[in-house]
Amino acid sequence: MEQLAFRNGAALNLDQISQAVIARLAQIEVAGEDSPEPIERNGRLELTVPIGISVRHLHLCDEHVAILFGEGHSLTVYNELYQKGYYAAKEQVMVVGKRRCIETVRVLGPTRPYSQVELAQTEALQLGLKLPIATEGADPACKPITLVGPQGVVTLPGGGKGGAFIARRHVHMSDVAARRYGVKNGDLLDLFIDGARPTTLHGVLVRVKAGWRNEIHLDTDEGNAVGIRNGQTGTLIIPIK
């Protein structure tokens, strides 16, 4: 690319320029953020992964968007998330528990087949709810919870049909990255976090989907407990099989 630039463009045709750009993009793709190289140390792989702190949020199905925000309403992007195609929406709802409510819980898009509310343990206690650690709202252990929007009210039934839970700590990975590291969907890994409160978190669930970028998700309680903020990194420990 540098060579091309020094030639001041005079001797280049469009084909040459586009070939150079494509070659450069392919390099970025291969060496890129989707599956960086882990370091082998003490008989295991160590992989630096960015950590996202998931603040309380919910996902909605299309039917519930219509009830809470009005027929024909669609979610609007507030900001894009680290995972491509996912976003925090402008829309927020009130979540009502047994004892209290939380007035602002942000909706994340796009919509899903069913609705689910993801809270930290501290928030569950404020609401007067005893919530399970789970991976999705379809888990039968999820609890009922009521959502209040500007246009309507919905109660999620829990018991496997959408409900509230505390998200299990997890790492997002593409299928390409998972193959490269020798892990599969459902594996549990250790995560070392350095800093003022050095900590190893166990049982980080591997979640694999094509197109995902490597990213660990902890909730606000976990982030606060280990003294980290959004965007810091941790070291994922991957056993060599």
Ligand SMILES: [Zn+2]
């Ligand atoms: Zn996640």
